[in-house]
Amino acid sequence: MSDPASTPVSSIVERLSAGEPSAAAADPVTFVIFGGGGDLAHRKLLPALYNLQLDGLLPPRVAIVGCGRGEMTDDAYRAFAKDGIERFSRRPIEPHAWELFADALFFVSASIGDDRGLAPLGARLDIIEHERGLPGNRIYYLAIPPTLFGPTVKELDRARFINRSAAYPFARVIVEKPIGRDLDSARAINDSIAEAFAESQIYRIDHYLGKETVQNILVLRFANSIFEPLFNARHVDHVQITVAEEEGVGTRAGYYDQAGALRDMVQNHLLQLLALVAMESPRSLHADVIRDQKLDVLLSLRPITGDSVATTIVRAQYVDGFDLGAPACGYLAEQGVAKDSRTETFVALKLFVDNWRWAGVPFFIRTGKRLPKRASEISVHLKRVPPILFNADPSAPLDANVLSIRIQPDEGFALAISSKIPGPRGSVYPVQMDFHYGSTFGGSTPEAYERLLLDVMAGEPTLFMRRDAVEAAWQWVMPILDYWSRATAAPLPTYAAGEWGPLEADRLIESTGRQWRPL
């Protein structure tokens, strides 16, 4: 038996806490959601916090305060939260857990730019925190348009809501993408937040990083001896990353038409996935060690500049087609989209990570809207065996081994290998070793936001983007955006809704002797 009493640890709290799981957030906290009456809070944040309550993972003392321009009573906010939970939570309302959760919910009407500023919020927070014995630890979630990040943070600072120097009581801020629409605006946003918050207090959410399968990439690579020795230019022929969406732009047309697929998906989600697949092994699981390694990948991306944009990147826009057999309108006919818009709804590109490990290995990335199905996958295509023995017949070449990591749906991974078909002929057939999260671990998987919000409460930043990584990604993307902004006369390829992108995307990869992996 270990003998905690004989150790130099003197605090009774530390002795009792030794070995206890750190999954639950321990410090009392006030969670303030700017945009608390909005869609993100309704669909994601409040259901995620409720699920943490169901799992007993919220701190023993907590208040969740929605803040918005509209007028709403606490009871009305609780009804709003309940509606969101009933419609979007992965688990249903359980009366007792709901009662506890609802008791911690409040709403305050406050408006940035208003003469009163955040005074009403401050007064209400003081009362709530006093009544609930909360020490003033605060997490501010900016579920608001990026244009309001700066003014909101400035108001928070002006109202002295932020303690930048002391560790306790803490103040943390969570910001959602998009962080800027180009490098300059990203820097401006980061600068404005940095005026009030230290980098260690800023949590930039990319919800993809909260997905179980994305977290599993590091486990797959560094908790198994079989894969990591293969992850390099010697064994890997190429890598594909696909994030396909079946929906059109829907209610996001206003934002999306100003952004496009490169800004909306590639600059953040896809480059983050690429960084996890390509990073070197970190020396520890410390947040900044992992984030340093990811940053190295982003800084190693070969720039795509000038005319090479046209030869290595395909952008396209969907036109009339079908969605599950029903007619689906083209992008230009979507409500809220400019009739002459040249915004890309699809992008495919070939890129290289110019470091020793990945020298010469192409990474093919594609993402788009109104594709045939919702599917996100990373596939690592190993080199083919030499054309001898079982691969000697050029008319029937063996398939290469492929490690595919399914991010959504049907989370899991599979390894395609060749196997002998039973019988006297000695024929070889490609088979799958397939791992499904759902059937292996059973149960329902926590939503990305549950993990991410819990991490913020615990002060664990690994799954959040650091400023340098965000700006490195923008830095890499900017020459592409600049080229496109100049090439206004260049034809914009199209694809019918319900197809896997334009022919040009197929040609992009086929010109290298490879093909997109069917999904």
Add this chain to the structure above:
Amino acid sequence: MAAALTDRVWRTSTPATIERDLAALWRDVGAKGPVARAIMSNLVIVRAARVERRAGVSIDAVAGQHPSRVLIIDHEQATSGPCEITGARVGVVTYGPPEARYGVEQVAVRSACTDESLPALIRRLVRGERPISVWWAEDLSNVPLLGSIVDMGRQLVYDSRQWASIAKGVQALEPWQHLDLADVNWRRLAPIRRAVIEAAKIDRSDWRPSDVHIAHRADHESLAWLLVGWLASRLGWNSARPHVEALPDGDRVLSLSIGGGADPVRIRSDGRQVVVQHASRPPSIIGVPHEGEADAVAAELHTLSHDVRLHDALSALHRYFSAA
């Protein structure tokens, strides 16, 4: 929360044809549509054949969340002679929607064997490349552990809430400290441990056993003693024990007061929440995870690790009871 159970098929089998019969069942199940054969581990469930079975944890619900090759051994101890299998059945239980259906295979054997001969049967039936978890579904303070089976496992799962005698239960586990012990009741104690840590943030004095008073509902005596074991092991208490008493039936599952002065920290659990109260501040409320018995067993099965805190708590209790 498991995927919904969609189908279960069973057929009578014999020890010699179990694998063949299972293969045939899988073919039948597969004919109805794609199904993944899901096996994380071997789950050996030992039940005493002669014990009248109360409504217990649903094996199907556990297997849906921790897909395993489930081996149910209804065991009647024999004193000599060859191992007699008096009945065998095989089954496949499927879960989930048609596009993501998965199935779990179950083998149920009724046996009258000596302790020494039973492992040979189990060795035949387990998937050797998967870890073996033994789920002792009986009160192990009353139905002795079968050492030959427990020794095959990497993990021993049990629920000390069933124990008729805390001292005997602790004693029965003493030889098995090298295994990954997983007590479902220890899991129930987690929010209370969290509450005690909250209490320690309020009363920072060096707690002595006499400062702690624990009261428990009659059916949660083992929970109270696990708490004693944990406190003793963490705080280095040796022979002196805190005061433990039974409560009259009511809402409270367990309550404790901590602190020698006139103003102790009070903790109260009703099984749904744990409240920490002290005159100096508003109460802290810790939500008890909303999970059923099957959820809890499955969660323990998911965790293959040596929980030093539980082992230390059991060692402390063993010392207490040995001294008594």
